[in-house]
Amino acid sequence: MARIVDSLSVGGQESPTEVGSFPGGHSHARHxxxxxxxxxxxxxxxxxxxxxxxxxxxxxxxxxxxHPLIARSVDVDEExxxxxxxxTAVADRHSNPFYTDMIYYPYRQSDxxxxxxxxxxHPLDMFIGMPVLLLNDAAVGPxxxxxxxxxGHMAFAxxxxxxxxxxxxxxxxxxxxxxxxxxxxxxxxxxxxxxHLVLLGTGWLLLHLLFLHRFLYxxxxxxxHLLDGGLAVLFLLTTSFTNWYLTVFLLLMDGxxxxxxxxxxxxxxxxxxxxxxxxxxxxxxxxxxxIGATVRSxxxxxxxxxxxLDYEVSLSLTPLEMLTVSKDTRVSPPGWNPxxxxxxxxxxxxxxxxxxxxxxAFWLCLVLVGAVMALGPYLKLxxxxxxxxxxxxxxxxxxxxxxxxxxxxxxxxxxxxxxADLGLSVLAGxxxxxxxxxxxxxxxxxxxxxxxxxxxxxxxxxxxxxxxELSTLPQPMSSVQISPFFSGLAQEKxxxxxxxxxxxxxxxxxxxxxxxxxxxxxxxxxxxxxxxxYDYYNDPASPFQPILDLMPPPQPDIVPPLSxxxxxxxxxxxxxxxYKQSLGYERPQDVGRVEEYVRRLYPRRSxxxxxxxxxxxxxxxxxxxxxxxxxxxxxxxxxxxxGNKVWRWSAGGSSxxxxxxxxxxxxxxxxxxxxxxxxxxxxxxxxxxxxxxxxTSAPQLLDVGRVVLPAGESKVVFRSNVAxxxxxxxxxxxxxxxxxxxxVTELKINP
Numbered sequence: 001m002a003r004i005v006d007s008l009s010v011g012g013q014e015s016p017t018e019v020g021s022f023p024g025g026h027s028h029a030r031h032x033x034x035x036x037x038x039x040x041x042x043x044x045x046x047x048x049x050x051x052x053x054x055x056x057x058x059x060x061x062x063x064x065x066x067h068p069l070i071a072r073s074v075d076v077d078e079e080x081x082x083x084x085x086x087x088t089a090v091a092d093r094h095s096n097p098f099y100t101d102m103i104y105y106p107y108r109q110s111d112x113x114x115x116x117x118x119x120x121x122h123p124l125d126m127f128i129g130m131p132v133l134l135l136n137d138a139a140v141g142p143x144x145x146x147x148x149x150x151x152g153h154m155a156f157a158x159x160x161x162x163x164x165x166x167x168x169x170x171x172x173x174x175x176x177x178x179x180x181x182x183x184x185x186x187x188x189x190x191x192x193x194x195x196h197l198v199l200l201g202t203g204w205l206l207l208h209l210l211f212l213h214r215f216l217y218x219x220x221x222x223x224x225h226l227l228d229g230g231l232a233v234l235f236l237l238t239t240s241f242t243n244w245y246l247t248v249f250l251l252l253m254d255g256x257x258x259x260x261x262x263x264x265x266x267x268x269x270x271x272x273x274x275x276x277x278x279x280x281x282x283x284x285x286x287x288x289x290x291i292g293a294t295v296r297s298x299x300x301x302x303x304x305x306x307x308x309l310d311y312e313v314s315l316s317l318t319p320l321e322m323l324t325v326s327k328d329t330r331v332s333p334p335g336w337n338p339x340x341x342x343x344x345x346x347x348x349x350x351x352x353x354x355x356x357x358x359x360x361a362f363w364l365c366l367v368l369v370g371a372v373m374a375l376g377p378y379l380k381l382x383x384x385x386x387x388x389x390x391x392x393x394x395x396x397x398x399x400x401x402x403x404x405x406x407x408x409x410x411x412x413x414x415x416x417x418x419x420a421d422l423g424l425s426v427l428a429g430x431x432x433x434x435x436x437x438x439x440x441x442x443x444x445x446x447x448x449x450x451x452x453x454x455x456x457x458x459x460x461x462x463x464x465x466x467x468x469e470l471s472t473l474p475q476p477m478s479s480v481q482i483s484p485f486f487s488g489l490a491q492e493k494x495x496x497x498x499x500x501x502x503x504x505x506x507x508x509x510x511x512x513x514x515x516x517x518x519x520x521x522x523x524x525x526x527x528x529x530x531x532x533x534y535d536y537y538n539d540p541a542s543p544f545q546p547i548l549d550l551m552p553p554p555q556p557d558i559v560p561p562l563s564x565x566x567x568x569x570x571x572x573x574x575x576x577x578x579y580k581q582s583l584g585y586e587r588p589q590d591v592g593r594v595e596e597y598v599r600r601l602y603p604r605r606s607x608x609x610x611x612x613x614x615x616x617x618x619x620x621x622x623x624x625x626x627x628x629x630x631x632x633x634x635x636x637x638x639x640x641x642x643g644n645k646v647w648r649w650s651a652g653g654s655s656x657x658x659x660x661x662x663x664x665x666x667x668x669x670x671x672x673x674x675x676x677x678x679x680x681x682x683x684x685x686x687x688x689x690x691x692x693x694x695x696t697s698a699p700q701l702l703d704v705g706r707v708v709l710p711a712g713e714s715k716v717v718f719r720s721n722v723a724x725x726x727x728x729x730x731x732x733x734x735x736x737x738x739x740x741x742x743x744v745t746e747l748k749i750n751p
Contacts, residue, residue, distance in 0.1 A: 316376025370419025
């Protein structure tokens with residue numbers, strides 16, 4: 001490593017033109033101490049990070065930077081859950097951290113855990129953060145690790161940009177300004193407030209570019225050349241273990257750098273292509289276990305990886321958003337929206353591009369490619385356009401990009417602006433190096449020590465300028481508030497789940513429940529991943545579906561109503577948590593509906609076992625039940641009754657669900673008739689034909705007999721070949737246009 005550092009500090013290049021660097025640089029840069037080259041940026045960017053994230057450092061273990069609109073910062077909780085789960089899986093369970101059985105209970109258990117490969121489970125950050133979790137309690141560990149990683153990534157990004165620009169320009173000031181512009185650019189500030197820890201880890205990406213640039217441009221010099229290539233592979237790997245978005249961006253940049261070098265030195269094109277291909281090939285071999293596992297996880301049809309063009313349009317930029325100041329003025333102080341490139345970066349970058357011209361080709365192309373790709377699949381001029389129909393319908397290169405294998409999962413085109421930020425930061429470093437040369441040339445005629453002041457003053461101003469432009473101080477803070485109830489729950493032994501009300505749509509609205517789980521360690525109904533997961537609880541085949549509807553007061557039906565407590569007992573859910581305030585309340589009126597539901601379950605307020613300003617907790621009473629749980633599917637018409645007689649009509653195919661812990665036998669019978677005509681009623685159990693009965697418009701008892709049910713859930717389907725007709729068509733009831741085939745009453749399921 002010392003030899004590489006030495007080569008960086010003394011030039012290490014054939015000629016400035018060949019490496020695409022800034023010609024010249026400071027004459028004293030070649031003699032700059034290696035300690036200064038490495039320690040100065042570490043010190044500067046550590047201090048800048050503390051300042052730019054203020055007041056986080058004042059309560060780093062118990063608060064987080066968070067956008068005040070919680071809907072825009074749900075990933076703050078998810079990232080802390082990721083850190084907790086990775087530690088739990090690796091250190092406590094000794095299991096694969098890319099699968100979990102702690103969410104979507106009881107549907108994704110140990111026999112069918114849900115994959116986290118597309119949940120921003122960045123293993124490198126998880127390993128780095130694990131000691132912090134091991135050395136602190138559950139209430140502090142995830143938050144402290146998250147904050148240290150966030151601040152560390154921002155400082156590291158600044159340092160890595162410094163080293164890249166110093167390598168290209170030999171300008172300390174150029175490196176410091178470029179690092180400031182890049183580490184604290186509007187996109188990074190937005191990611192910080194939104195909780196996108198996984199997208200802050202751009203330092204590895206920059207180091208890969210540095211060593212790939214050396215590997216391609218510098219003439220081979222034995223072991224040092226091989227070391228450049230090895231480090232390029234290493235930092236491509238660390239990028240892959242940080243985030244797939246960044247990996248895709250980096251591979252795109254690698255291809256662009258290779259292409260530009262081939263154009264610049266066409267006489268060496270074979271060598272260039274072989275070197276670049278070798279880097280990617282070695283990386284692909286080393287990363288193949290992670291790549292293969294990630295690809296295999298795509299076969300899980302319950303996880304929706306592709307969000308569609310309308311979603312991608314909503315997360316695309318307009319050209320004007322990149323060239324103007326775009327801030328979220330709904331909060332104070334206004335926070336950056338992703339996309340703005342920044343005036344300091346644009347002005348200094350333009351200067352750098354002008355003075356370096358052809359030598360800046362790669363960095364200029366990076367700005368252009370990043371800006372164009374961030375515009376999304378179709379050009380839009382209105383930032384509020386949320387669907388394709390509201391764009392200009394002019395197709396853009398991103399549309400072609402998303403047609404490549406696996407690229408439809410990218411989802412967020414505006415993140416490509418990172419490439420523009422990167423290229424612009426390097427060009428800004430070129431611009432600063434040029435200005436420093438001019439000042440040094442002017443001040444060389446002055447006597448010492450006056451000759452040192454102009455360059456130092458200019459460097460200070462140029463570093464301070466982007467820092468002032470980009471700062472959003474004080475950063476919006478959110479303190480950790482976890483109910484003491486969950487600490488007590490963690491002490492209770494046993495593998496069980498809890499039901500939290502309101503039951504949500506199980507996407508972003510479950511983020512706070514996952515964070516609570518880092519303390520109580522019990523399984524939860526629902527969950528939040530970075531991709532949509534099928535809503536098992538709202539499926540007609542789920543006994544939780546009535547609970548999702550807050551179990552309206554029971555009405556007469558052809559099967560007994562499904563008791564909430566019976567369901568919770570069956571699935572070993574001994575606690576109900578009622579949140580008083582939660583993002584899970586999607587409409588204001590839902591608060592009252594949930595309160596009413598809880599009152600029906602627990603008429604006496606004294607039934608609560610715990611209450612504070614956040615929640616009320618209840619113990620689920622044991623309920624004795626004989627036989628399986630039984631409920632109807634959604635393919636029946638609403639129940640009707642007259643006196644003690646209750647019936648339901650079907651349009652021709654309707655289902656019944658049963659669930660039991662062990663294999664059992666039940667006796668099934670029903671009374672059935674058609675609305676008009678005659679035919680057959682076929683009854684199947686778990687897709688296997690059981691019996692067929694002739695049916696007519698006259699009611700008749702159908703004794704199905706013994707039905708053998710395996711352990712778990714079973715589905716009984718009643719299907720008739722009698723064509724459905726509406727009562728209005730046959731003159732029975734004017735205005736009743738329901739299509740009715742057969743009706744069922746006196747349905748009996750006995751042990």
